Amino acid sequence: MKEKIKTITKKAGNELLSIVLTTLYFAVWFVLLMILKKLILIDYQIHFVGLSTALIGALIMAKVVLIMQYIEFEWIKKYPPIVDIAVRTFLYTLAALTVLLLEKAFEARDEYSGFWSALEHIFQHRDIYKIWASTLIIAVSLFWFNVFSILQQYLKHNEIKTLLFKTPLEEIHKFTTLRE
Structure with missing residues (x-):
């Protein structure tokens, strides 16, 4: 027990x-x-x-x-990890964009006589550029999150942490020199 x-x-x-x-x-x-x-x-x-x-x-x-x-997307398992990274980044970014658009439409629903009218108006409003900027930052952050996720799966659990926070840079240079 x-x-x-x-x-x-x-x-x-x-x-x-x-x-x-x-x-x-x-x-x-x-x-x-x-x-x-x-x-x-x-x-x-x-x-x-x-x-x-x-x-x-x-x-x-x-x-x-x-x-x-x-x-897990079964069909992706046959392809290199960059395909999984790209698909996940695209899907997560699309979901984030949808949430941002729905949030803006919800905030403006009274001003434009309803939710659907507000959602339609968002694309003509100057706030759309804030949404695009936010979506761009979110997409970049998701891309790198997915890259690190794949690296963490490929390497052992603590290898990334050890590499980035404990291994002296001169040791990495020695390793790359030996490989050449």
Whole structure:
């Protein structure tokens, strides 16, 4: 019984760590997006606060992406990993764009006499450029998340962490020199 509790506790701890690290990853990207928006809007003397939105968005994105990692596309298994990376990045980005558009339409539904009318109007409104900018940053962040996910699957669990945080650069140079 104690072994079962230990196993469950370890799995829960690993899952929580995965959520925290993935949330931090997306938080960096989304906070960067908020900083860029703030810097652009300063020129127009518009005060912009979006830190809480970025952090909540990062948490939601992390959880959704981690859940979506369990979905396997059987037909992709025959192809190189870049196909999986491209397909997942495209699908996740499309989903994020859809959420952004629905969110803007929901916010503007009273102004345009209904949800569908507001959704249609978004494409003529100047806010569409903010949506495209956000979608672009989200797509880049998703692409690199998917790349690291494949690398983590290919390498052993701790090899990426060891390579990036513990291996001296001179050791990497020696390894690449030996391979030539």
